[in-house]
Amino acid sequence: MLANRKNCAKDLYFFNEIIIEDEDLSDMDLSGIDFSWSDFKNVNFERCNMSKTIFNHSKFTDSNLKEARLDFASLFGVDLRGCNMENTYCDGVDFTEALLVGAKLDGLKYTENTIHFDIHCPKKGYFFGYKKCFNDRMVKLLIPKDAKRCSSTTTACRCDKAKVVEITDIERKICFDEAVSFVDENFIYRLGEMVYADSYHEDRWLDSSHGIHFWMTFEEALGYM
Structure with missing residues (x-):
């Protein structure tokens, strides 16, 4: 044929x-x-x-x-x-x-x-990322210019460290001081503080591996289940 x-x-x-x-x-x-x-x-x-x-x-x-x-x-x-x-x-x-x-x-x-x-996120410099936490709290992260960052074959990204600059509800009307990670209840995002991954895997293709996972837009993070 x-x-x-x-x-x-x-x-x-x-x-x-x-x-x-x-x-x-x-x-x-x-x-x-x-x-x-x-x-x-x-x-x-x-x-x-x-x-x-x-x-x-x-x-x-x-x-x-x-x-x-x-x-x-x-x-x-x-x-x-x-x-x-x-x-x-x-x-x-x-x-x-x-x-x-x-x-x-x-x-x-x-x-x-x-x-x-x-790679989906910027390779150099600092930028903002977003993630959804427990109880639908939305966290805005500042990924610093010296942070390791990567993505695999989706829009999901991960880094080794970030600063928490905003925590709100999904409508961005109510602000909070902290948010709890979906994956680890002991991993707390606190407003104004740096957060560090327990470890960071260098292989970018392991998209579910260690690191702080985030998305580049608020809307993408909102869709995370």
Whole structure:
């Protein structure tokens, strides 16, 4: 089917929920295919053309995507842990909620069109962040310029320290002096004081790891459950 298709620019092939295992697909044209919810085990995609291909919610295990073209592909919610993505072309790729822990990413080529691969918060300087605490108390944080900060493949960020500059209710009408963390009842945010993470994991792809978690906008923090 793939070898005989005549107009891959217009035709979208659907191969949802399939399993491919122990296959060498290197150098193939796999562009414009919907592989959503599929499972790839020990598959070699080296140098494949996978531009505009959809892999949403798929899982890659021990697979090789080295030097593949993934331009404007959708990798929403994809599990790529431990896979080889060295020197892949990722202009316009949507990495939202993708799992990249342990993946080989050396030389991966991304651009301003690539979604949720670069760090979401400012890399330098100080800025404000927001988080939701127990009893719907909203905390505004000043992340100092010397704080470590990172994000993974969502808008959630984390840092190693911050200063509490405001605590309000969700309507920002009532002010409070302190707020209790959802995760640790012993971690208290007190107005005007610095807070420090018990530890901070340097691997940015471990988005649920140690650190003070926050969002860049009040609205995003408000939506945290």
